[in-house]
Structures are given as C-alpha cells and as structure tokens.
Amino acid sequence: MEVKTSLLDNMIGVGDMVLLEPLNEDSFIVNLRNRFDHNEIYTYIGSVVISMNPYRSLPIYTPQKVEEYRNRNFYELSPHIYALADEAYRSLRDQDKDQCILITGESGAGKTEASKLVMSYVAAVCGKGQEVNKVKEQLLQSNPVLEAFGNAKTMRNDNSSRFGKYMDIEFDFKGDPLGGVISNYLLEKSRVCKQPRGERNFHIFYQLLSGASDDTLMKLKLDRDFSKYNYLSLDSANVNGLDDAASFRTVRNAMQIVGFMEAEVQSVLELVAAVLKLGNIEFKPESRVNGFDESRVKDKNDLKEMCELLGIEQSVLERAFSYRTVEAKMEKMSTTLNVAQAYYARDALAKNLYSRLFSWLVTRINESIKAQAKTRHKVMGVLDIYGFEIFEDNSFEQFIINYCNEKLQQIFIELTLREEQEEYIREDIEWTNIEYFNNAIICDLIENNQNGILAMLDEECLRPGTVTDDTFLDKLNTICAEHQHFESRLNKNSKFLTDHSLPHSCFRIQHYAGKVLYRVEGFVDKNNDLLYRDLSQAMYKATHSLMRQLFPEGNPAKVNLKRPPTAGFQFKASVGVLMKNLQTKNPNYIRCIKPNDKKVAHIFTDSLVCHQVRYLGLVENVRVRRAGYAFRQPYESCLERYKMLCKKTWPHWRGPARDGVEVLLTDCSVPTEEFAYGRSKIFIRNPRTLFTLEERRRACLEDLATLIQKIYRGWKSRTHFLLLKKSQVVVAAWYRRYAQQNKYQKIKSATLVMQSFVRGWKARNILRQLKYEKRCKEAVTTIAAYWHGTQARMELRRLKTEARNKRAVSVIWAYWQGTKVRREYRKFFRANAGKKIYDFTIQRIMQKYFLGLKTTTMSPMDNTWPAKPYGFLEGAHTQLRRIFHLWRCKKYRGQFTEEKKAVYEEKLEASEIFKDKKALYPSSVSQPFKGDYLEIQKNPKYQKLNSAMEEKVLLADLVNKINRANGKGSPRLFLLTKSNFVLADQKTGQVKASVPLPDLASVSVSTQSDGFFALKLKEGSASASKGDFLLSSEHLIEIITKLHRIGTTAADRDQINIDISDEFLVQFKQDKVCVKFIQGGPKNGNSAACKRKNNRLLEVSVPSP
Ligand SMILES: Nc1ncnc2c1ncn2[C@@H]1O[C@H](COP(=O)(O)OP(=O)(O)O)[C@@H](O)[C@H]1O
Ligand SMILES: [Mg+2]
Secondary structure (H helix, E strand, C coil), X not given: CCCCCCCCCCCCCCCEHHHCCCCCHHHHHHHHHHHHHCCCCEEEECCEEEEECCCCCCCCCCHHHHHHHCCCCCXXXXXXXXXXXXXXXXXXXXXXXXXXXXXXXXXXXXXXXXXXXXXXXXHHHCCCCHXXXXXXXXXXXXXXXXXXXXXECCCCCCCXXXXXEEEEEEXXXXXXXXXXXXXXXXXXXXXXXXXXXXXXXXXXXHHHHHHCCHHHHHHCCCCCCHHHCXXXXXXXXXXXXXXXHHHHHXXXXXXXXXXXXXXXHHHHHHHHHHHHHHHHCCEEEEECCCCCEEEEECXXXXXXXXXXXXXXXXXXXXXXXXXXXXXXXXEEEEEECCHHHHHHHHHHHHHHHHHHHHHHHHHHHHHHHCXXXXXXXXXXXXXXXXXXXXXXXXXXXXXXXXXXXXXXXXXHHHHXXXXXXXXXXXXXXXXXXXXXCCCHHHHHHHHCCCCCHHHHHHHHHHCCCCXXXXXXXXXXXXXXXXXXXXXXXXXXXXXXXXXXXXXCCEEEEEECCEEEEXXXXXXXHHHHCCCCHHHHHHXXXXXXXXXXXXXXXXXXXXXXXXXXXXXXXXXXXXXXXXXHHHHCCEEEEEEEEXXXXXXXXXXXXXXXXXXXXXXXXXXXHHHHHHCCCCEEEEHHHHHHHHHHHCCCCCCCCCCCHHHHHHHHHHHCCCCHHHXXXXXXXXXXXXXXXXXXXXXXXXXXXXXXXXXXXXXXXXXXXXXXXXXXXXXXXXXXHHHXXXXXXXXXXXXXXXXXXXXXXXXXXXXXXXXXXXXXXXXXXXHHHHHHHHHHHHHHHHHHHXXXXXXXXXXXXXXXXXXXXXXXXXXXXXXXXXXXHHHHHHHHHHHHHHHHHHHHHCCCCCCCXXXXXXXXXXXXXXXXXXXHHHHHHHHHHHHHHHCCCHHHHHHHHHHHHHHXXXXXXXXXXXXXXXXXXXXXXXXXXXXXXXXXXXXXXXXXXXXXXXXXXXCCCCCCEEEEEEEECCXXXXXXXXXXXXXXXXXXXXXXXXXXXXXXXXXXXXXEXXXXXXXHHCXXXXXXXXXXXXXXXXXXXXXXXXXXXXXXXXXXXXXXXXXXXXXXXXXXXXXXXXXXXXXXXXXXXXXXXXXXXXXXX
C-alpha cells in the first residue's frame, strides 16, 4: 500500500504560509526564521515557493531527492523547489499547458541557483536517449558561458548576474526537450569601464588572464598581470572560492559542447582582449590655433596592438578619437574632440563592443540550441531577472531594473488573482472580492506613452537645443507633479519642499516594494547610449569579421541619419514582449530571499528579511491566497487524512469521497460557514479550522496508536503463550520418554547382572564336576605311567648290567690276548734296534727339511726363507740362509758385463757421497747414469764440438749456467772428459770455457733437492780468472759422481773435495760471494730460483719439500 504523506507531517512551523495563524508580518518572519534555523529553506504560499538562500550546500539536491519528488503531488512532501519543478513539468507534459517559472528576488538571493536547480531537475526527470541527452547537455552548458560573460562579483553576490535572462525550454509531446531560446535583458555594460569599490569587472576578463595558456595570451598580446589593465579594478581581483583559471577551462569546454567553432572562440577572445587594450589607451591635450584643446593618443603602443589584433588601420582609429563628424541634411562637419570627449568616446566604444559581443553570444547560443523540429512545442520558460534594487545611489540602471520588477509584480498579481478566481469558478465556489494593492498605477507612471517617465526621457533626448539631466528633471517636475507615487523637491505641489531627505537633483518613486531615490545625473547620456559614428565606421573597417558583424551601422553604404532607439525605449519594448509572453503561460513563482548581507550561512537578519518580505508583497500574497478560503484539498486526500475522526468513515468509507467528507465534517461539528464544497475540493476558510482538525487527528492518531499497540501486544502475548504451551507439551513428552527409557535400561542391566551370576554359578558347578572327572582320569593315567616306567627301568637296568658284563669279558679277553702276543714276540727284537730307528727318523726329518728349502728363488732381492721346522736346526738354519744368499749374489754378479759393473760402481760411489746428505739423492737412485745425454757422437749438430774434444766424452749434458752478476741462468752444454770439463754454447756448440780438471779445487752443493753446484777452481790457476762456476743441472748427482770418480782413478791428481752445505763461498772474479739456499722461495713452479742480492750474497730459493 502506498503510504500517503502530506506536507503537514512533521512540519517545522508551517510549511505553507497560508496556514499561518495569526497572519501578520511578525509571525511571517518568525515562521521563516524558525524554518531557516531548521534547514528548511523552502516554504510555500499556496503554490508559490519562498526560497531562503542558505549560503552553504545542503544535502537536499541529491538524485535520491529527485526520485523522491518525482511524480508526487505538490502538497505531499515538505516544501521543495523540486516539487514546484515537478508540478510545472507534469502539467506541461500531461495537461499541455505552457509553463513559466518566475524567479524574483534581490541580487544574491539565489535566483540563478534556483533557475539552475529547476533546469537540472527537469533534465533529470525528462526522457533519456542520445539525442535528448545532447540537447539537455547543450541547454545546461549554455549557463557557464553566459555566466562568464554576464556575471561579475558584486558587493552582494560573488557571482551576480549582470543581465536579465529568460530561457524558453521547448519540449515535444512526450515531454522530451527539443531545444531552447534565450532572451537577454539589459546587460549592465557600465561595469566594463568602471566598477564600484570591492566589485569586479565581468568574470571573463579575469578568467582569460588567469586561465589561458601562455601561447594564447601571446597571440592576444595580453599580459597575465591584472594590474596592467585600467579596466580591471585591483582591490578585489581575486575572489575567495572562485578559481578563475579552472572556470576558464569550464567555459571553453562549455563553449565547445554548445557548438562554438574553435575559430569563433578565438574571435570572441580577441574581442575581449581588444576591450582590455582599449581601456589602456590614454589621451593628452594638444593646443590648437583656435584656442581649443584637441585630444591626442598618449602612448600609441596599446592602440597599435589593438589595431593589429582586430585588423584596423591605426590612423583611422586614431583619427576617430580626435575628430567627430556630424552629418546633418547631407552636410558633413568635422569637429575636434577634447580629452574628456575622447575618454567618453573610448568608454562608449568599449561598453558597446562588450554588450554587443554579449548579445552576439546569446544569438549564437540560440542558433545551437534552437529546436530542430518544426512541430508544435510545449514551452517552459525560466525567468531569472535582476531583483528589485535600492542602493544609496540609484541611477538609470536601477530605474530600469525596478521598472521591470514592477511589471513582474503586476503580472504576479494578475496571474495569482486570475488563477485564484479561475479555481473558484472551476470548483463552483462563490467569488468574494479581494482587497489588494495593484501597482498598475506605478507601471503607468513609468511607461505611459504620453506622460510616462520613460517617454519624457526619450522626448528630452530627441529634443533639439541644450539637453541636460536637469532639464529632464524639470520636465518631470511639471508633468508628474500630481502623481501619487512621484516625489520631487521642486514639485509644483510643494509637499516636499521641506523634505531634506530628497536632494534637488533627485526624484523619488514609491515603488510597490518601497520608495527609491533616483539621481538624474547620467539619465540622458545612458538613455542616448551614444557611440560616435566615426568609431563605429572605424570598427566596421576592421578585417576581423566578428567585429564588422557587431557594428553594422558603421557600413558607409547604409548611412542612417535616424537616431537609434534609446536604451529606455528598447527595454520597455522588450519588457512588453516578455510580459505578453508570460501572460500566455501558466506561472510558477519562486520568491528568493536573502537571509543576510554577509553572504554567510546560518545568519538570519530580521530587518533585512522583513524588508524583502515587505517589498515582495509576500504577506499580501498570503492574504490574497486566503481571501476566500485559506486551504483547499481534494476530497480523496481530505477523507484519507481525517477519516479517523468519525466512526462512520473509519476505517473505510464506501461511498463517494465528497459524501464522506460531508459526513466527516458534520460529525466533527465544524461550523458550516467555515467550509465550502467545491467540485473536487473542499475549501476551508480558516487555517484554525484546519489546525483543529489536525489537532484532533493527532489526538485520534495517538488513541489509534494505543489501540494498535494494545491489540498488537495482546496478539503478541497470546501467540507467545500458545507457543510456550505447545512447547511445554513437547518438552514433557520428550522428558517422560527419556525417564522411562532410563528406568527400563536400569532394570534391563540389573536383570542381566543377576542372570549372569546364576549362569556363572551353574557353570562353575558343572566345571567343578568336569574337572573332578578329568582329574580322576589323569590320575589313572599317571599311575599307569608310573607303573610302566618302573617296569621299563627295571628292564633297562637289567639289560645294561648284561651288556657291561659282556664288554668286560671282551676287554679282559683282549688284554689277555695282548699279553699273550707280547710274550710271544718279545723274543724276536735285538738290543740296538732303538738307535737305528732313531737315525732313520732323523734322516727322514732332514730330508724333508732340505726338500722344503727348494722353494726359494735365485733373486738376490728375494728375502723369503722358510720357517725353521725343528728347534734343533736353529743355528744351521740361519747359517744356511746367509750362505745361500752370498752364493746367489755371487752367481748374480758373475752374470755382469764390464760396463754394467762400472755403472754399478758409479752408483755405489754416488751413494757413498750423497746418501743421507743431499735431499736430491733418493730421486737419482732409479735414474740410470746415461752419461751422454746429448748423444754427442750421433747428433750432427754437435759434430764440430765432438771433434774438438781430444778425449772420450764421459758426460754430455745441458746445464744452466748462473750469471755471476745477476744470478740469471742461461743454458750451456757441459762436457766432461777424463782430463777436463768444457762449457759450450747450446746453439752454436762453440766452446765457452774449457777447464782442465787439475785446476778444479772442489765442488759445493746444497743439502736440498735443487740441482745447483759450484765448481770452485784453484786459486791462481789459469782458469780461475773469471771465477768459479755456478751451474745447475738435473743430473747433478751423476755429474758430481763422475767428477769424483775421475779424481779417484787419476793417479796424478788429488781427490776432488765435495762440500755439501746450504751456505758456501764462491769466488766471482774479485768477490767472495756467499751462496745461500733458502727454503720456500719461488711460487711459480717448483724449480729453484737464483738471485744475486748484493756483491756478497747470492740467494737460491728452493721449493719446500
Ligand atoms: N540553494 C542554494 N544552496 C546553496 N547555496 C545557494 C543556494 N542558492 C544560492 N546560493 C548561494 O548564494 C549565491 C548567490 O546566488 P545567486 O543565485 O547567484 O543569486 P542571484 O542570482 O539571486 O543574484 C550563490 O553563489 C550560492 O553561493
Ligand atoms: Mg543571478
């Protein structure tokens, strides 16, 4: 079931001012304040929405909220702008009624935000699809573009719209948006040249300078610094919360979405830049012959850049700032401009240029967003126009704006009353006339074609002769003197002569929203909105196509001597068109109110709100609305809401709703004059009646709630009790079963125990019986066995005795036989037979022993010898072993030839010299002493050397001769004969040294495993001049042995001394050098290395063993 809600539910204060009781200004403000404090910024007056600006974002514009308000009746939920938007959209779609949404209020009251909220709501709820979405997007994106060019920071609002905007959104029959048309009204162009303190120029200037890329700025000849431009007031260039650079990107993006070409965007920016440049052009006076001052451009740089930017000839523009051509009746006259006039002309040009650019933008956007299809459209207009303005200093602009607001108020009154009236007629209720203030009279004062203020201003502007603001005021003073709403000091009717709040140069109008004092200064100029023709012609000459488009009157071909329509005239005309347009549509009002002047959240300034409430005529609005009946409601919802107040309608009423309501109201004894029955609605005259009904409903709801609670509690307790009862039965049944089961189990186990005892007892009895029987049987067997055993043993004993007796007999017999035989043979043995047997036995043993020795071999190396067999052979056994060994050695030696013998002799000698003295020795034992390692006889290479030798070469080998000076080795051939040794070159075989052996005194070698040896010569001998030789050879042992042997065998010579030690002296020329061997020397390989340390020491490093 759908829950029916109402705005009356949980309302703070009253959601609809119509229900305010008592109704007066104070209660009105208190209600607004109360709601504002509780974040309820929207309040209704019937179908009008009052919106308070919260100055902070509230969480009430979420997509969920949109869904909540979608397709709901206006009074069903708490007041919201979405409810109004929904109502408007649905009656447009479903009832085919064109709508307009009129948003009014002061500057900063939230009109523009409200218009955006309405548009976004409609965009969210209307149809979807690619085409539709594109249209929506373009409509929404037109806002940022217009805001950039048409909004500015003012004292009241950081994003104040400085133009009026009316946007028609067009829909097809399904309610899908097709496109739109925007109309703009009166841009506040004076802002381009001058801004009040604390305010800014239009956003786009700041956005362009902050947000454009360096490249773009360079193209536009602009500088990022705001202070470079006269038209940008400095004191508030940066606004908190406004990011101009980011906005610039948004704007460019929006322009792209709306459909601007890149070139168009560029042209627009160029014109913006041109306005800035224009502001920087300054003038200086130049005296002329005729005594007048003529203006000249001061610094031509900005002028030059601007002309370059727009493609204007510099001289043309320069001239336009100095001269003015006046054409009258085919005559042309040129007059000079003084400096003040030049500045006026410059500013007029800037203002015109900018405002025309703005209008062009609107036209261009319209081109993009206009509906394509030609079918009939339904239209929803959204009007966001400047609100009523009362400043300290009010000028032409305020006059125009307030005129517009008067017109809107007029249409508001007309339409609300008309609607009210129409509803009464529709509902067939008697119409009672309502007293209200009609501002038509003020509108007439301003717009009357004959004697309206605007008409007189135009007349004054067109009049020949001197026209000033004062002449205009004079005229007003004469013509409007009698008007109730016009006040002036110099009025004919001298009512205000003494009114000092009314200065002489001012007039005052009593607007519907309050009195406003207007200063006439500037009225004529602003209305004329004059731009010298020379300037527009100069602009038309530009090559910049958009510029030419903006100044069509500059076309010399179309010279039009007629004055252009005045600003006032144009505005009046456009307001007229707007009013006509609005009158054809169903109006929806949003009245925006500003809670404080500080633009901050949570502050509610009573006086300020009161002022707005007053001039917006809101209390009057409520009065008009309540004039007949304060409250109305369709019968169905009324019955639904109050049916509980009457027994007949509660809980259901079967008949028609209207009858139900009648029954209900009669039953509630509401006085008959308090209500009227319409066709579909009940009309309640007094809010108090409604509140009484509401009060009774609340009380009744409480009773109903109690009743519902009572029934519910009873039902709940009963259900609970029944459940408990049912559970109890189940629990009891389960318990009983469980107890019985337990008892049964116990009996069962007891029975089993008893049974087992009885059975056990019986079984034991039987067992005992059986055991007894078994024992008896066993006893018989045992007795029998014992008996048989005894028998058998007795038999065995007998048999054994028998056998023993038998053996004893045979032994005794054998002994007897032996004795007999011995006695028989003893006589055959001689007395010395024992010696023979002994010898024979010994012989046999020896024979066997010798035969056993045969196994040994003839090799002298064989150490084996059989073990001695008998102790008595001990001495003979060792002797025999020795003798046999000597014999077999002799046999072995006997096989040797002479040479081999010599070799062995050599080896023997080597052993005598070196064994246990030099570490090299053991490795030489297995090497045969070859003698001739070079094969000197056979090798043809050494043939010459061989033939040079006089005797037989005993040894030829390659040795390393150690250089005496540095210890480095070089290979040499070493030859040894019986009488000398020779050292020869290894390659050529040329003899290097030949030393007779008798000159050799001694040989020194180390104890290590190296091959170094020193051949020391006898002092004073012929060979000793160079000194001793230090050589090294792999065959050291052989060489030394051979040398030694030659010494031993030669009879005429002393034996050569062989000195083995790790340190010995050698004679190198004059030096006695110590050769020292140290272990653990060279790391590379294991050969020894020799190094001459100094002239006393030569060190040989020998690898560690
Ligand atoms: N409904 C809202 N919620 C939050 N802030 C709002 C709302 N309406 C207005 N404002 C704030 O007030 C400022 C002025 O609103 P704006 O619509 O520009 O005023 P107006 O168009 O009436 O001059 C906005 O910039 C915004 O900060
Ligand atoms: Mg605005």
